Amino acid sequence: xxxxxxxxxxxxxxxxxxxxxxxxxxxxxxxxxxxxxxxxxxxxxxxxxxxxxxxxxxxxxxxxxxxxxxxxxxxxxxxxxxxxxxxxxxxxxxxxxxxxxxxxxxxxxxxxxxxxxxxxxxxxxxxxxxxxxxxxxxxxxxxxxxxxxxxx
Numbered sequence: 001x002x003x004x005x006x007x008x009x010x011x012x013x014x015x016x017x018x019x020x021x022x023x024x025x026x027x028x029x030x031x032x033x034x035x036x037x038x039x040x041x042x043x044x045x046x047x048x049x050x051x052x053x054x055x056x057x058x059x060x061x062x063x064x065x066x067x068x069x070x071x072x073x074x075x076x077x078x079x080x081x082x083x084x085x086x087x088x089x090x091x092x093x094x095x096x097x098x099x100x101x102x103x104x105x106x107x108x109x110x111x112x113x114x115x116x117x118x119x120x121x122x123x124x125x126x127x128x129x130x131x132x133x134x135x136x137x138x139x140x141x142x143x144x145x146x147x148x149x150x151x152x
Contacts, residue, residue, distance in 0.1 A: 066109075130144050
């Protein structure tokens with residue numbers, strides 16, 4: 001089966017420094033009989049497949065960064081609706097991602113995954129409260145609050 005690909009451009013510009021993430025991810029719907037061993041389970045019906053292209057088309061992601069991305073998919077999962085979802089599974093694949101490793105926080109991968117899912121599956125972007133704490137860290141940090149999003 002083929003993936004349906006889409007891109008998103010996540011931008012956060014509230015503090016002294018900015019975060020930007022460009023990514024391309026896709027999805028495919030597969031039957032329940034599909035072997036899911038090579039995928040990361042998000043929910044009973046949603047799975048993640050890291051298919052990152054080699055550099056320079058994509059940057060690599062650490063295991064921790066991928067985990068934060070998957071956290072975003074978990075938070076978005078209740079909003080994702082697919083036809084006949086009780087007889088199939090959804091596989092979400094990440095093909096490429098670009099970001100400045102100097103201007104990044106892991107929580108931005110969570111927010112970016114939620115933004116991609118909202119644009120791809122056509123639901124309103126859930127509220128993510130974010131503020132910039134000038135006193136924390138070397139040059140301040142972004143504080144992300146995902147508590148308004150209903151969990152899986």
